[in-house]
Amino acid sequence: MRTKCVPVLALLGVSLAGQTYRPAPENLEARQWFQDAKFGMFIHWGVYSVLGDGEWVMHNRKMTIAEYEKLAPSFHPTEFNAAEWVALAREAGMRYITFTSKHHDGFAMWRTKQSRWNIVDATPYGKDVVKMLADECHKQGIKLFLYHSHLDWHHPDYYPRGRTGQYSGRPESGNWSRYLDYLDAQLEELLTNYGPIGGIWFDGWWDRPDADWRLPKTYSLIHRLQPAALIGNNHHRRPFEGEDFQMFEKDLPGRNTTGFRTETWIGDLPLETCDTINRSWGYNAKDDRYKSVPELIQYLVRAAGYNANFLLNVGPMPNGKIQPEFVERLRGMGQWLRENGESIYGTRGGPIPPRPWGVTTRKGNKVFVHVLDWPDELLAIPDIPNVKTAKAFPGGTPITMRRTEGGLLLRLPASLRNPVDTIVVLE
DSSP, X not given: OGGGGHHHHHHHTOOOTTOOOOOOHHHHHHHHHHHHHOEEEEEOOSGGGXXXXXXXXXXXXXXOHHHHGGGGXXXXXXXXXXHHHHHHHHHTTOOEEEEEEEOTTOOBSSOOSSOSOBTTTSSSSOOOHHHHHHHHHHHHTOEEEEEEESOOSSOTTOOSOOSSOXXXXXXXXXXXXXHHHXXXXXXXXXXXXXXXXXXXXXXXXGGSTTSOOOHHHHHHHHHHHOTTOEEEEOSSSSOOTTOOOEEEXXXXXXXXXXXXXXXXXXXXXXEEEEEXXXXXXXXXXXXXXXXXXXXXXXXXXXXXXXXXXXXXXXXXXXXXXOOHHHHHHHHHHHHHHHHHGGGTTTOEEOSSOOBTTEEEEEETTEEEEEEOSOOSSEEEEEOOTTOOOEEEETTOOBOOEEEETTEEEEEOOGGGOOSSOEEEEEO
């Protein structure tokens, strides 16, 4: 945590001017919990699901606000069942849910008093989804985080316009400060009316990177209302002052295969990577390019080896159901975690940096070697001091281990190999 650096910096005479955020004890405890949790469910759901073409459909199809608002009368998710969603997350081995309270289209999934552009006032469904989900998360012991878009294609005061949403038909005028007041007022509703919130997952800052987003005021509001709530921001840059975890979209920490990031720097905050089961975040009826259960398990394992959580997305259908292809894969991951979860939950990145063959995780006096892609029976790894035993995990079958110059040589017979993840625990 950043606070650990203060005494050293003070001794060195480094100025701490501007470094004003001091996480509350509840916040530091929440960070520890977050790092232990390792696996969460991302849920992208809103009025855009009606068109079955992803959450960016308003922008991609160049729809005006008047055209887009016609979707609301068709958004009537009578089959939504919060208990089923939360139970599925638990069955998958997930410890938290991050739900889109408001995406870039500005549509609120709760009964906000700031605008009638919300699921209660603008749709025939007329129910507060955030409340139902929050109540069920609290009941089933799952933490609820809320994704909240800084960007808003619907609000008239989001002006000057950013990189996106230029086709909405809004007048070329607006009051930026008034929009930020609106944003803070909505956040205050979410943080005062729905019980404990695990954190706020911001997105959209990148739409206007040179704007004054008034982040210190917004972040202070969140930390004042709920000191334990963690703040993350998907701005693709180094964490800003006041943030509590660092996120990586569709990439493992330190990598930039997507081209989103301006740099690959990794800080000392808790880490999280997010990805999709197919290629889409919001419901996309035509996207059938599903990742397999082994692919998803291996990404979860690699994320843990990179010392990060894995936030895995589902995009529910407009009727409120999670499509069966997603359910099948989540249950498959849950089955694997019930057998192998000790090597993931509560761990940190292991002493051996990620390798092409796999990763390591550590917990207490145990180091878990996750062999994901290695065709040979013998695996040479760097030396780990004081290792006394090597066993297959789970099961405990002894693994032949021999010390060599500068390393350890593990023998992985075919009988103990697993096509998804061959795990060896060193103690």
